Amino acid sequence: MxxxxxxxxxxxxxxxxxxxxxxxxxxxxxxxxxxxxxxxxxxxxxxxxxxxxxxxxxxxxxxxxxxxxxxxxxxxxxxxxxxxxxxxxxxxxxxxxxxxxxxxxxxxxxxxxxxxxxxxxxxxxxxxxxxxxxxxxxxxxxxxxxxxxxxxxxxxxxxxxISGEKRRAVLERTFFHDLLNTCAGLQGLAEMLASEQPDLETETSLKQDLTRLSSLAVEQIQSQRQLLAAEQGALGVQVGRVDVAELIASQVSLLRHHPVGQGRHVELENVRKGTLHTDPSLLGRVLTNLLKNALEATPDGGTVSVSAELDSDDLTVSVHNEGVIPQPVQLQIFQRSFSTKGGEGRGVGTYSVKLLTERYLKGDVQFVSNDRLGTLFVIVIPDLARVEHRLAA
Ligand SMILES: Nc1ncnc2c1ncn2[C@@H]1O[C@H](COP(=O)(O)OP(=O)(O)OP(=O)(O)O)[C@@H](O)[C@H]1O
Ligand SMILES: [Mg+2]
Missing domain, CATH: 3.30.450.20 (PAS domain)
Structure with missing residues (x-):
């Protein structure tokens, strides 16, 4: 039998x-x-x-x-x-x-x-x-x-x-590595301003760098705070009317000065003008993670392209880079703590993108990576005012 x-x-x-x-x-x-x-x-x-x-x-x-x-x-x-x-x-x-x-x-x-x-x-x-x-x-x-x-x-x-162990590793990387680097940069600029007698042009440029680096420090702390709150289900969504082209441009500009952006270009292709009701800070975090990954996968001198379509219901943003993600890696994208980049405390980028996009922004994220297309991540974000309106009807 x-x-x-x-x-x-x-x-x-x-x-x-x-x-x-x-x-x-x-x-x-x-x-x-x-x-x-x-x-x-x-x-x-x-x-x-x-x-x-x-x-x-x-x-x-x-x-x-x-x-x-x-x-x-x-x-x-x-x-x-x-x-x-x-x-x-x-x-x-x-x-x-x-x-x-x-x-x-x-x-x-x-x-x-x-x-x-x-x-x-x-x-x-x-x-x-x-x-x-x-x-x-x-x-x-x-x-x-x-x-x-x-x-x-x-x-x-x-x-x-071992989720706690992994979370601690992420916090340590952010605070002891990324944030320390940013603060060391801030300290260097402050010392130059205090000790040298810069001409007006140099002084203006030092002040711009100070502003940029302090925004980066705040950004690094906020990103950790948001991720911890998001995982605990305690993240409040602050919906506002968001100028899509302006938000994308500001995230791109932040990354131009970030170490991952050095020597690489970000091209804005067909970024439609218009507004959408969503949380600008969470959408900004999603875009930053996608852009960082695309930049990190791009060789020196290479280009990452971003496009954005907007209709009455949804915003669709695509981030493209050359190169194909190997199949075993594709199968683990969006998993917390999965990273090919070495070092403890990595592997939260695509996981946060999925968590923030789907759970908080009520949208969707997909990717495709093959010889013909290279690597393309696409997010579709609904207009939250319309979603609420539909639910109330
Ligand atoms: N656009 C991309 N092009 C090529 N590989 C990618 C891309 N996006 C993600 N990956 C691969 O997926 C892995 C997981 O990405 P994820 O953003 O979750 O973590 P990470 O970038 O390694 O670390 P972290 O985002 O925490 O700094 C990466 O290590 C990389 O191998
Ligand atoms: Mg990443």
């Missing part, structure tokens, strides 16, 4: 699951080992026991307490991403581990590696979540250990939430 339920739909890990009676028998066999059960419950963090098909047989108390109450009673047979409400888990009928993007997931990676090597495997994993528990993101460290008991094999999966 075939004891497995076969769903062949997968773009990565096997989608096969055990039939309920076989699953229950496996769970009972594990529960019979009271020492193993006691050790699972004694683990200080969230942990679970999986079978070869990556299905949960048992979750410890710490894990059950973090789950959506509706799932806590029916964990058996689910996969880790389904328990944690990873957005990928509901994309294909096979569930967690079966999408193309799952090939980059540290949790599936650790479990598969552990099963094939029969050794402990640890990987970091970033997931975006959605479901009854709300939209969010988690940075996890996943440890998978092989556990043979009699004729059965199990995988013990311990999950450490």
């Amino acid at each position: 075939n004891t497995r339920l076969t769903v062949n739909d997968t773009a990565f890990a096997s989608a096969t699951r055990l039939e309920p009676d076989r699953l229950q028998a496996q769970r009972d066999a594990f529960l019979a080992d009271t020492t193993a059960v006691a050790l699972l419950e004694a683990m200080p963090g969230a942990a679970m026991i999986l079978n070869r098909h990556r299905q949960v047989l048992l979750a410890n108390q710490q894990l059950r307490e973090t789950l959506d109450p509706a799932d806590a009673d029916r964990v058996v047979g689910m996969r880790p991403g389904e328990l944690l409400q990873c957005v990928r888990a509901s994309e294909r009928p096979g569930g967690c581990g079966t999408t193309h993007a799952c090939s980059q997931c540290g949790a599936v990676g650790a479990i598969l590696e552990c099963l094939s090597t029969r050794k402990r495997s640890t990987h970091e994993c970033r997931i975006r979540t959605s479901g009854r528990m709300g939209v969010g993101a988690m940075d996890l460290r996943v440890h998978a250990s092989w556990l043979p008991i009699r004729d059965q094999e199990y995988v013990v999966v311990a999950v450490e939430d």
Whole structure:
């Protein structure tokens, strides 16, 4: 008799699951080992026991307490991403581990590696979540250990939430690196003004640089404050009538003086004139992140182009740079803490773009990257006054 339920739909890990009676028998066999059960419950963090098909047989108390109450009673047979409400888990009928993007997931990676090597495997994993528990993101460290008991094999999966660690790294980078650099620049300019006797032209230029650098310092602090508030759902949206061309021009001008803009050009193509009701500060933050990424991916002397279309309902802004983003990188864009740029505390740019655009500005962000088009990020932002009007009607 075939004891497995076969769903062949997968773009990565096997989608096969055990039939309920076989699953229950496996769970009972594990529960019979009271020492193993006691050790699972004694683990200080969230942990679970999986079978070869990556299905949960048992979750410890710490894990059950973090789950959506509706799932806590029916964990058996689910996969880790389904328990944690990873957005990928509901994309294909096979569930967690079966999408193309799952090939980059540290949790599936650790479990598969552990099963094939029969050794402990640890990987970091970033997931975006959605479901009854709300939209969010988690940075996890996943440890998978092989556990043979009699004729059965199990995988013990311990999950450490390292979101706090990652957030601290972002704050440290901003405050100890970026902001310190800006303040050192401000200090140098102030010293020049105080000690030298500059002619009128030099003095004017030093004052302009002082104004620019102090705006950058304020911008760097505000960006952190907004991100922290946005993640906690505590960010207030301040809707105003925004002159689109003026807002885009001012973000571009800020970046011309930023280190990432040095030696590169930003070209404004077809930026339509007009106004839109939205939050100028949040939209500015989204644009800055997109522009910074495009500039960072552009070689010295290269050009980033920006265009903006405006109709009665929406603003569409496109940011283009040459070059193609490799496929494994494309699969992880928008995930918190994912970065190819090295160093701790990076990987919040595209994540903030998605969070601010979709959750606060009620818009949409997409990207395309291929040989024909290069790399193009597109945001569509609705007029929030019209959205409110429609909702009230
Ligand atoms: N326009 C782009 N062109 C090429 N690669 C890009 C582009 N935008 C994003 N990426 C890739 O996506 C990764 C994630 O981008 P993201 O903005 O989230 O983080 P980051 O730029 O690495 O760090 P941070 O924004 O926190 O300084 C980048 O490291 C880069 O590899
Ligand atoms: Mg970035």
